[in-house]
Amino acid sequence: MHAVVFAYHDVGVHCLRALLKAGIEVDLVVTHQDDPNENVWFGSVAKLCQEKSIPYITPSASELSNLIPKFEALSPDYIFSFYYRHMIPAQILACAKIAALNMHGSLLPKYRGRAPVNWAILHGETETGATLHVMEAKPDAGDIVGQASASIGPDETATDVFGKVSGAALEVINQVLPDLIQGKVPRKPNELAKGSYFGGRKPADGQIHWNQTAQQVHNLVRAVAPPYPGAFTEHHSKTMIVAKTSLKGPFPANLDLGATGIQVVDNRVFGICGDRQAVEILEWFPASK
Incomplete structure (x- = not known):
């Protein structure tokens, strides 16, 4: 053949x-x-x-x-x-x-x-x-x-x-x-x-929308994690690539689950999502890197 x-x-x-x-x-x-x-x-x-x-x-x-x-x-x-x-x-x-x-x-x-x-x-x-x-x-x-x-x-x-x-x-x-x-x-x-x-995906499709559920955000991070272009969010006027997240907890009691977006508590970084649940950001780095 x-x-x-x-x-x-x-x-x-x-x-x-x-x-x-x-x-x-x-x-x-x-x-x-x-x-x-x-x-x-x-x-x-x-x-x-x-x-x-x-x-x-x-x-x-x-x-x-x-x-x-x-x-x-x-x-x-x-x-x-x-x-x-x-x-x-x-x-x-x-x-x-x-x-x-x-x-x-x-x-x-x-x-x-x-x-x-x-x-x-x-x-x-x-x-x-x-x-x-x-x-x-x-x-x-x-x-x-x-x-x-x-x-x-x-x-x-x-x-x-x-x-x-x-x-x-x-x-x-x-x-x-x-x-x-x-x-x-x-x-x-x-x-x-x-x-x-x-259809195909573009790097811009990796933007995190914190009004989504914690599961949706975690899935996005996993789906485009490096060496793919990565999920990203803005923090202190910097674009940050979010490379790894966790849904497992336990999460600090003093997280404000009513305010979507990034919160830093006890030197840990969290993303608060639209379903009032959190993802912990285990790895992230500036997009410029």
Whole structure:
């Protein structure tokens, strides 16, 4: 079996390794150049390709369509997308003789779209996972090929959960590879009406609104904690990144739960929320750092 692989991030590294281990011939990898403005804390697909002597390219989104003849000439059995960030044109997907398959970081049909791990934490989910699905022109909409779940602990950050989702993705690809190698693609419907779609998140979306509940604030902090851009609030005319919070208490009796915002009591920092509950800020630092 021959494949063209679009890949980035830890999921890209793990799943590409799994394909190679299973004996799939990877004729080309399409990946991204690392963004110098991004905190790159994850594994490098390009480095893996260099180690394994696999041809790879790093086209921009606008350059993909120009590469259609190249993909047509390769005529792979499969096209895989493992955390590749650009939409892949339908004409490229059609170059796969058997199927074009994408690994998505949620239990589809829930959390289709961008930043699925961050959105799941933000909404207080206790479970997410990874789903391999057939790629269509519409994002994350094709039939489900395989799934594995991952738990979300009450204090886990997006980075913690992403590690679990990466493990779930590897579990999924290893589950289905025996069938794929035989040219069989297991399918079940991706019932979109039972799910949800979310767009990308910007650093500005990390602003803490203290009129929300303590649980909502805690979930936001976890969802965007560094190395993501971080939740932030103003304190003494400074923008502060709130990196870690706790709901556990015990909290000082002299907190004024009627006044939302930051309070410092006994050298401890608290955020008073709209439900008259507090979060303790365990780690924060000036945004300028």
